[in-house]
Amino acid sequence: MMQEIFEYTTLCLLATTLLCLYRAIVGPEPWDRAIAINVVGTKTIIIVVLIGYLFDSLYFVDVAIVYALFNFILTVALSKQIEFGGL
Amino acid sequence: MGEKEVESLVARTISRIMIPFIQLFGIYVIVHGETSPGGGFQGGVILGTSMILYGIVYGLSKAKKRVSKKHLIILISLGVLIYSGIGLMDMLSGGKYLQYDSLPLPVDAHETTALSILGVELGIGLTVMSATIILFIYLAGERIGAGMDNW
Numbered sequence: 330m331m332q333e334i335f336e337y338t339t340l341c342l343l344a345t346t347l348l349c350l351y352r353a354i355v356g357p358e359p360w361d362r363a364i365a366i367n368v369v370g371t372k373t374i375i376i377v378v379l380i381g382y383l384f385d386s387l388y389f390v391d392v393a394i395v396y397a398l399f400n401f402i403l404t405v406a407l408s409k410q411i412e413f414g415g416l
Numbered sequence: 417m418g419e420k421e422v423e424s425l426v427a428r429t430i431s432r433i434m435i436p437f438i439q440l441f442g443i444y445v446i447v448h449g450e451t452s453p454g455g456g457f458q459g460g461v462i463l464g465t466s467m468i469l470y471g472i473v474y475g476l477s478k479a480k481k482r483v484s485k486k487h488l489i490i491l492i493s494l495g496v497l498i499y500s501g502i503g504l505m506d507m508l509s510g511g512k513y514l515q516y517d518s519l520p521l522p523v524d525a526h527e528t529t530a531l532s533i534l535g536v537e538l539g540i541g542l543t544v545m546s547a548t549i550i551l552f553i554y555l556a557g558e559r560i561g562a563g564m565d566n567w
């Protein structure tokens with residue numbers, strides 16, 4: 330039961346990630362792109378944890394933590410790049 | 417083009433809280449190298465990333481005050497020295513290069529292997545951490561015109 334729920338959740342998240350990807354490519358303003366990239370990263374964290382449950386492996390949680398970390402740093406660096414045009 | 421510093425209180429506070437946990441997680445990844453994903457290289461990159469975050473948020477000149485170029489270069493060399501030193505000690509005690517269980521430690525073979533792998537991972541982590549920080553400061557300083565001269 331939980332297996333199917335998590336499988337379909339993963340598929341739905343993948344489908345909505347494509348929408349965010351569309352916004353990141355088309356987005357008229359840089360801030361749209363920054364937020365879209367941030368949302369894609371957050372969805373990726375959840376997908377990685379769900380895949381970890383499906384494969385019955387705890388190691389995916391480590392990967393998800395590292396991904397969250399680098400997503401945070403990416404967002405800070407991207408915002409600084411957009412606002413100041415450099416480091 | 418001068419140097420910029422993030423003024424947002426949120427970014428500064430969150431970074432100040434996050435940086436110790438990032439370093440703790442990097443050490444966790446290095447120490448659990450043989451039983452979990454990651455290892456010396458990945459943990460070293462995570463450790464270096466904490467300093468990169470500090471440099472991005474607090475500005476490059478404060479990051480240059482935190483770490484000194486001389487110590488970073490010494491750490492790079494020390495990591496390579498630890499790695500090759502363990503390999504050469506294995507050769508001196510009768511095994512092949514990096515044949516972990518040939519070290520004459522007073523514990524059994526499995527523990528000798530685990531301790532040697534831990535030492536090798538620590539060496540790789542030191543080298544990668546220092547190289548990441550030094551590369552970031554070189555590249556970022558080149559962009560804003562604050563070169564390596566006054567570091």
